[in-house]
Structures are given as C-alpha cells and as structure tokens.
Amino acid sequence: MFKGRQFTAEIILWAVRWYLQFPISYRDLERMFSDRGIQVDHTTLFRWIQAYAPELEKRIRPHLRMTNGSWRVDETYIRVKGEWVYLYRAVDATGQTVDFLLSPKRDAAAARCFFRKALKQPHTVNPRTVTVDKNAAYPVAATAIKRAGELWRFAKLRQVKFLNNIVEQDHRRIKRLVRPGLGFKTFVTASRAIAGYEIMAMVRKGQVAIALANEMKAQSELIAALFRVAA
The missing domain is CATH 3.30.420.10 (Ribonuclease H-like superfamily/Ribonuclease H)
Incomplete structure (x- = not known):
C-alpha cells in the first residue's frame, strides 16, 4: 500500500487519521507538518486522503460492533x-x-x-x-x-x-469536517473523503471494540495494526 511513497507509512497514516477526525484543511495540515520539520505539500496530502480513506473504511468495517434494530x-x-x-x-x-x-x-x-x-x-x-x-x-x-x-x-x-x-x-x-475543505471538486473525491470521515466518526463513537471512544493511542494502534505498520 505504501510502496513508492516519498514518506513512511507512519507519517502517512498520522496525516490521514488527523485529517479525517478534525476540522482542518489540507493547508492547515501542511503547516502542522512544517512545524515538525517535515515538508509535504497540501496536494500530496489530498492524494493521501483519496488513496487511503476508502482503504481505511474497508479495513475497519469488519471490526464494528453490531447496531440495534x-x-x-x-x-x-x-x-x-x-x-x-x-x-x-x-x-x-x-x-x-x-x-x-x-x-x-x-x-x-x-x-x-x-x-x-x-x-x-x-x-x-x-x-x-x-x-x-x-x-x-x-x-x-x-x-x-x-x-x-x-x-x-x-x-x-x-x-x-x-x-x-x-x-x-x-x-x-x-458537516463540521467537510466545511474546512470549501467544497469538493468531483463526486468521486467527495465519496472517498466522506467514507473516511464516517468511518473515523464510528471509531470515535466507540463502535470498534478494540479502540475505545476518544482513546487516541488505542485508535492509532488499531490503524497501524490494520495496515501492518508500527504504531
């Protein structure tokens, strides 16, 4: 999944996880990386979300708790x-x-x-x-x-x-997560990003048994395990 990328899987997953959970723009995330000495363009961040948000949804779905009737x-x-x-x-x-x-x-x-x-x-x-x-x-x-x-x-x-x-x-x-992006350019890009927003919202609600609601470390470890990388 990460072959050929300029950055490590840990950095990519950190960016994906934060963007999908908090109301920040790609440029905000670019500045956050810059503050940590990592230079990554906002267009690269956009490509990461498009590539990994749907994959994240697919890998988390089998671990969701049952909903009621x-x-x-x-x-x-x-x-x-x-x-x-x-x-x-x-x-x-x-x-x-x-x-x-x-x-x-x-x-x-x-x-x-x-x-x-x-x-x-x-x-x-x-x-x-x-x-x-x-x-x-x-x-x-x-x-x-x-x-x-x-x-x-x-x-x-x-x-x-x-x-x-x-x-x-x-x-x-x-809506709070969508707003900083100032709208989507295509239906496909919207679908991919929203899949990530929704699945991370499920994680934050505690719908995954092995990652308690709002336990950031547990969520990080869950996603790392799903992608088979170090937390």
Whole structure:
C-alpha cells in the first residue's frame, strides 16, 4: 500500500487519521507538518486522503460492533462542484452509525440503494423500526425492498420528524469536517473523503471494540495494526 511513497507509512497514516477526525484543511495540515520539520505539500496530502480513506473504511468495517434494530434515517446536503448532492445517513437508537451513502439524487431509487447497502453490512441487523421524515420517497423505497424480501416484512416505517433529532444532530459531526475543505471538486473525491470521515466518526463513537471512544493511542494502534505498520 505504501510502496513508492516519498514518506513512511507512519507519517502517512498520522496525516490521514488527523485529517479525517478534525476540522482542518489540507493547508492547515501542511503547516502542522512544517512545524515538525517535515515538508509535504497540501496536494500530496489530498492524494493521501483519496488513496487511503476508502482503504481505511474497508479495513475497519469488519471490526464494528453490531447496531440495534431501531434505525433513524435522514439525508443532509453536501456541495460538490458548486451543486448540492445528498448524503443519506442512518444511526440506531443509541446514536451508533448504521451506514451512509452519497447520492447525486434524492428520490425513491436513491433511498432504496441506501437501504440495500445498509442491510448488507456485517454490523447491522434487519430493523424492526425505521424512523424517517416526511419525504415521500421513503415509503416507496421501503415497500420495494420488502417486496424483494430484503427488509423484514413486519418492519415498521415511522414518518415522525421529531424522532429523528438524533440523526439530525449527528449530521453536524460530518458537516463540521467537510466545511474546512470549501467544497469538493468531483463526486468521486467527495465519496472517498466522506467514507473516511464516517468511518473515523464510528471509531470515535466507540463502535470498534478494540479502540475505545476518544482513546487516541488505542485508535492509532488499531490503524497501524490494520495496515501492518508500527504504531
């Protein structure tokens, strides 16, 4: 994974971990490196995030704790090349992240794709209740995946906006990380960075059994172990 890179794996993973957890820009991170006597350009940091954020998500997912069967689903907005796209997100009743999906559209097809993606994850269960807002696309999507046998046929869809406060509050965590970047240039670069934001948010919430919430040393050791490098 790190062959041919100018910097060591330890330095790269340190940069990736900090950028994905804290609201800093690439130029901020460049200055942080400079303060430690390491000269690395902000464009190089961007390439590291694009390369390693999706890989980090893939390697952490098998270690996530199981979420419960009460889902709170909502979508928020992310700007990509001057236009709004939609980030579908779900948390369970305790605030643990179920899954996420960046979509160019906000319709029944997009909602259906999100539900299918979430249901396939090893850390999720088929929900008994799915709480959503008044978006008319959700009942259509839920009916379609029930008919296909993917969603439990007795699962209850609740369109009660105030019950979704927990997921709406959780959007702030991701928005806070996106803001310093001043928007994304392409849908692909947005998808890769957001995958990193979301998976590190799960780590910080304590969704990985071997890395306690907000234990920075344990998180560093976890990521080093996943990439088989020294912590």
